[in-house]
Amino acid sequence: xxxxxxxxxxxxxxxxxxxxxxxxxxxxxxxxxxxxxxxxxxxxxxxxxxxxxxxxxxxxxxxxxxxxxxxxxxxxxxxxxxxxxxxxxxxxxxxxxxxxxxxxxxxxxxxxxxxxxxxxxxxxxxxxxxxxxxxxxxxxxxxxxxxxxxxxxxxxxxxxxxxxxxxxxxxxxxxxxxxxxxxxxxxxxxxxxxxxxxxxxxxxxxxxxxxxxxxxxxxxxxxxxxxxxxxxxxxxxxxxxxxxxxxxxxxxxxxxxxxxxxxxxxxxxxxxxxxxxxxxxxxxxxxxxxxxxxxxxxxxxxxxxxxxxxxxxxxxxxxxxxxxxxxxxxxxxxxxxxxxxxxxxxxxxxxxxxxxxxxxxxxxxxxxxxxxxxxxxxxxxxxxxxxxxxxxxxxxxxxxxxxxxxxxxxxxxxxxxxxxxxxxxxxxxxxxxxxxxxxxxxxxxxxxxxxxxxxxxxxxxxxxxxxxxxxxxxxxxxxxxxxxxxxxxxxxxxxxxxxxxxxxxxxxxxxxxxxxxxxxxxxxxxxxxxxxxxxxxxxxxxxxxxxxxxxxxxxxxxxxxxxxxx
Amino acid sequence: xxxxxxxxxxxxxxxxxxxxxxxxxxxxxxxxxxxxxxxxxxxxxxxxxxxxxxxxxxxxxxxxxxxxxxxxxxxxxxxxxxxxxxxxxxxxxxxxxxxxxxxxxxxxxxxxxxxxxxxxxxxxxxxxxxxxxxxxxxxxxxxxxxxxxxxxxxxxxxxxxxxxxxxxxxxxxxxxx
Numbered sequence: 193x194x195x196x197x198x199x200x201x202x203x204x205x206x207x208x209x210x211x212x213x214x215x216x217x218x219x220x221x222x223x224x225x226x227x228x229x230x231x232x233x234x235x236x237x238x239x240x241x242x243x244x245x246x247x248x249x250x251x252x253x254x255x256x257x258x259x260x261x262x263x264x265x266x267x268x269x270x271x272x273x274x275x276x277x278x279x280x281x282x283x284x285x286x287x288x289x290x291x292x293x294x295x296x297x298x299x300x301x302x303x304x305x306x307x308x309x310x311x312x313x314x315x316x317x318x319x320x321x322x323x324x325x326x327x328x329x330x331x332x333x334x335x336x337x338x339x340x341x342x343x344x345x346x347x348x349x350x351x352x353x354x355x356x357x358x359x360x361x362x363x364x365x366x367x368x369x370x371x372x373x374x375x376x377x378x379x380x381x382x383x384x385x386x387x388x389x390x391x392x393x394x395x396x397x398x399x400x401x402x403x404x405x406x407x408x409x410x411x412x413x414x415x416x417x418x419x420x421x422x423x424x425x426x427x428x429x430x431x432x433x434x435x436x437x438x439x440x441x442x443x444x445x446x447x448x449x450x451x452x453x454x455x456x457x458x459x460x461x462x463x464x465x466x467x468x469x470x471x472x473x474x475x476x477x478x479x480x481x482x483x484x485x486x487x488x489x490x491x492x493x494x495x496x497x498x499x500x501x502x503x504x505x506x507x508x509x510x511x512x513x514x515x516x517x518x519x520x521x522x523x524x525x526x527x528x529x530x531x532x533x534x535x536x537x538x539x540x541x542x543x544x545x546x547x548x549x550x551x552x553x554x555x556x557x558x559x560x561x562x563x564x565x566x567x568x569x570x571x572x573x574x575x576x577x578x579x580x581x582x583x584x585x586x587x588x589x590x591x592x593x594x595x596x597x598x599x600x601x602x603x604x605x606x607x608x609x610x611x612x613x614x615x616x617x618x619x620x621x622x623x624x625x626x627x628x629x630x631x632x633x634x635x636x637x638x639x640x641x642x643x644x645x646x647x648x649x650x651x652x653x654x655x656x657x658x659x660x661x662x663x664x665x666x667x668x669x670x671x672x673x674x675x676x677x678x679x680x681x682x683x684x685x686x687x688x689x690x691x692x693x694x695x696x697x698x699x700x701x702x703x704x705x706x707x708x709x710x711x712x713x714x715x716x717x718x719x720x721x722x723x724x725x726x727x728x729x730x731x732x733x734x735x736x737x738x739x740x741x742x743x744x745x746x747x748x749x750x751x752x753x754x755x756x757x758x
Numbered sequence: 759x760x761x762x763x764x765x766x767x768x769x770x771x772x773x774x775x776x777x778x779x780x781x782x783x784x785x786x787x788x789x790x791x792x793x794x795x796x797x798x799x800x801x802x803x804x805x806x807x808x809x810x811x812x813x814x815x816x817x818x819x820x821x822x823x824x825x826x827x828x829x830x831x832x833x834x835x836x837x838x839x840x841x842x843x844x845x846x847x848x849x850x851x852x853x854x855x856x857x858x859x860x861x862x863x864x865x866x867x868x869x870x871x872x873x874x875x876x877x878x879x880x881x882x883x884x885x886x887x888x889x890x891x892x893x894x895x896x897x898x899x900x901x902x903x904x905x906x907x908x909x910x911x912x913x914x915x916x917x918x919x920x921x922x923x924x925x926x927x928x929x930x931x932x933x934x935x
Contacts, residue, residue, distance in 0.1 A: 308786055309793045313836045316781065333836060367778060367839040491830035494823070 193320065193357050194284070194346070195224045197327040200359045203255050205229045205246065205610060207239040211259020213299055214286030216351045218257075231610060231639065234631040236263050238603035240270030241629070244279050245604030248590045249565050250611040251404055253280040253334050260286045261299030264345075265306065269597055272310040274341045276594025277425065278402055280334040281341035282327075283311075289349040290318060303345050312340030317347065320355035332363045337370030338489040339402055370488060374505030374513060382460065382484040382501045383517045389458040391526045392418050395441065398425025398593065399463015399487060399507055406430075406586035408511040409462060416521045419530055421449040423464050424578055427589040438530055439539070442470040443729050444575040447537035450727075450735040452530050456481045463487060463507050466496040467594065468732070476734040486510050537727075537740065539579055546720035546749075547696050549573070549648045553580040555700060556618065556646065559707040563588060564616040565608045569601035569625035571655035573648045575725040577620050599628025602645070606632060609641045616644065616707075623649040623676050630682070636712045637687040644706050645714040647679050650721040651752040658724045661745050674752040679716040690714040721748050767821035770799060772844035772851070772922050773829065775814040776806060778837040786835050787814065796820060796828050800919035811839065815921045848928035851920050855899045857906060858914040860887040865910060872909075876902045887913065896920050 194217055198206075206228055210218040221230060233239035236258045243254025254274075258267055264285040274281045288297040304314045313333045315326050323346075330342040386392055400409050406428050413420050413431040421441045422429050431437055439446040441453055453459065459481045464470065466485075471477045474497055484501040485493050493502040503510055541550040553576050560566075562584050568574040568591040583589045590608060592600040605619035626647050636643050657671040683690035693702045693715055706713050722744035729738045777783050784803060791798050799817040806813040818828055825843075832841045844851075859869065873880060873890055876898065882889035892902050899917065906912060924930045 304782060305785065308782075308789050312834075318781075365836065368836050489834070491827065491834055495827060 193323060193355065194327070194351070195220060195228065196357055197324050197359060198255065199224075199227060201327065201331045203228065205231070206255045206257050207231050207233060207243040207246070207607065208257035209233055209236055209239055209259070209263060211263045211286060211299070213260035213288055213348050214257065214263070214346075214351070216348070217284075217286070217346070229610075231606075231635070233603065233635050235629065236266035237270050237599070238606075238629050238632040238635065240267040240281070240283065241273065241597075241600050241603035242607030242610070242632075242635075243281055243283075244270060244274045245567060245590055245607030246611040247274075247279050247281060247607075248277075248401075248604070249587050249608040251587065252611070253282055253331060254607065256281060256283040258283070258285055259299065260288055260303070261301045263299075264303040265301055268306060268310065271307055271341045271343065273592045273595045273597040273600060275310045275312070277398060277592065278339050279341065280339040282330050282334050283341060283343045285343060285345050286351070287316070287345045287347040290347045291349065293347065304343065307343050310341070311343045312338075314343035314345065316345040317350050320350055320353035323350065323355070324357060324359045328360050328363055329365060332365070333368065337368075371490070371504045372488070372506040372509055374486065374503040374510040376513070378501055378503045379510065379513045382503065383514065385458050385482055385484065385501065386416065386418075386460070386521070387519050390523075391456045392416075392458040392460060392523060393452050393456040393481075394418050394420040395453070395459055395461045395464050396420060396422040396426035396429045397462060397464025398423065400426055401428055401586050403463065403488070403507045404586065405507045405511055408508060408515070412511055412514055415515060417523050417527070418460070418521075419452060419523065419527055421445070421452055423467075423470055423593075424591070425593045426464065427578065427583040428586040430584040435527060435531065438534065440578055441735070443472070443731070444579065444725050444727065445729075445735075446534075446539055446579070447727050447738055447740060448530055448534040450729065450738060451533045453478050453481075454736040455529075458482050458484070460484045461486065462511070465492045468496075471496060472729045472733050472735045476736070541723070543696070544720060545696075547693065547699055547717055549576050549650065549717075549719040549723055550580050551696075552646065552648060552699060552703070552717055552719065553577050553620065555703050556620070556707075557581040559703050560616055560618055564618050565590065565605075565612055566618045566620060567591065567601045567605040567608055569621035570596045570598045571622050571625060571653070572650070572658065572723075572725050573620055573622040573625070573654075575655075576648070579725075598625035600625070602626060602629050603632045603635075605643050605645070606635055606641060609643045610639075619643060619645045621645070621647055622654055623647055623651065623673055623679070624653040626679070633683060633686045633688060640712065642709070642711050642713075644709065644712075645683075646706070647714065647716050648719050649676060649679065649716060650719050650723065651676055652721055652748070654721075655725070657748075661724070662728075662739075662742060663730070666745055666747070668748070668751075672748070672752050680714060683714040683716075688712045688714055690716065693717045720744075721752055722746060768819055769821075770817060770819050771825050771846075772815065772817050772849075772920065773832070774842045774844055774922065775816060775832060775838060776840040776842075777812050777814060777835075778839065779805075779810055779812040780837055783812070783835075783837045784814075786837065787816075787832070790831055790835060791818075791828075794827070794831060796824060802919040802921050804921075815919070817920055842924070843930060844922045845924045845928040845930040848925040848930075849922055850925060851895050851922035852893060853896050853899050853918055853920045854891065854893045855903065855915060855917040856881075857890045857892065857903065857912060858887065859890060859906065860911040860913055862911075868909060869906075872902070872905060878902065
């Protein structure tokens, strides 16, 4: 009955691992092989991240099927990751029979209790009769309003119970009716402010990707000639006039992007949640600006910053309303000012004897097609991708933004490839995070998925090492991974093409080979272990005062590579 | 009682929350409060007007921003049907307390007088002592307990927490159940 319901929701792909408390569902799966593709992973966290990568890259909900107890608890990190970034997932967990719930039975865990704060909604199914409605509601809740993961806990006796299958056509949850149309009065007010603004700035957030409205965002920017910046999750904005684009903002945003925020007189925030990584010091954030905040979730408005014009609604409908307005604007002076800052403080890095991670990212950005899905892990690698890879399409940059889950990239990349067989998928991970879900290399090989992987190996948990260098007097407590394995060797053992790259002059050819390869391929790139992510606004600092330079600590090279840097 | 000023912008605030009576709802709401760092002073639950719906009365402490967040976050719980702030100026509120008091000798009359003044009831009597029921606004219940404690030995107190409703004349009205 479960699969009939899933077919009604147009599910054709499921990620998971079987187990004792979900065995009968997996048995039934045999009868649906022609309609539903199932992908077996090597760890439930991997399966759930894969469903997440699938969902982020396609916009369709990712479906996960795992067993009770440890199977379910293994999904927790990945569910929390999806929750923080508002990704639609439906996670179905097996549960011990209803008669045994509460008895500490084998592989029993209170999964609805555990996942309550990290799901949009969860439900323990107690009878077969309610199952169709519960599934229908789960997909509705996961994909509408502010999307998010929904968990269904399915006891073993309910799985095998017989019942009449009546799938509801409509859904009505009176207590759940997200506002989609922005208030006309507020929309008018926002546009009045724009008309009178001298220095407006659009901030694009993850909401623009989630709602599939990047085209409208671009159109809005182009129509009024407004400069634009974006958050980590808002990558993919691409105005026709490139001169309006000022990159990312926040802790590792560009100097000019953060300057634009600080000197703007009107921020139009589209689908952002003003996280602490964006705000720095909230009291010093955008001191001269009125703030228009458009979001589908009313709880985000006014949560972290003061808002002058709150607009609760779906970006699509609100942007369409914005585009109905017609008036002349000329922000060329403001754009010129920002262009001046951009020329003075460009993003950059110095070349040297070692491979620079930034260069690898920059070159990959050149070589891979525009619509490539790039999946970064968490830490320095993620920030370098955010800074040096230019994304021109929505849903083309995936990473764990809110939770910052290391180990996300590899499995999420697999999910993205499963969902986008015709797009290139490039995973860029650091050596630390890569090892946190390295077992999924086997999954790549099992399904012969032509995922491309770059490991930027700096022999360190690099972002923490950077903080230790800058704020803890170079005491590298537990961050140097001088015993990293030969990742290319591991990949080859698993059955994946791989190459180890140690010298700057090898990089271009290796990346070209990677981009042209038709099979799963991994590049293990040994990068300069001293490199830091800059600019940087220290935690809680003022966006107007970024750190733009920091010395390289050459002592590290000796410690972890056993030689000097000369 | 108007919302009590605690300090600075912080004050006590009462919200009435109508929810679907489904398993785990109370846990979801309690969990929400602890996760978001909201301070619950009291919470009561009981059936509402319609079957299948329950009404929670929650007393929370916080500044205006926190109170606004609480209401918005409550609405994100799928089982929550309606969140109604209770008007600080136009409302009725009640709380009940049971107080077990030991009686050793001569203070009986004094106790009876006190119960009489506060319009309480004695609902259990024994040689050792009594149980008093007292109903009223939170401030009244607290005043009674304070006075009683100054002259008698209180063994045990059980309080229901506050239930509240907007008065007919309140501008906060507009929901059923």
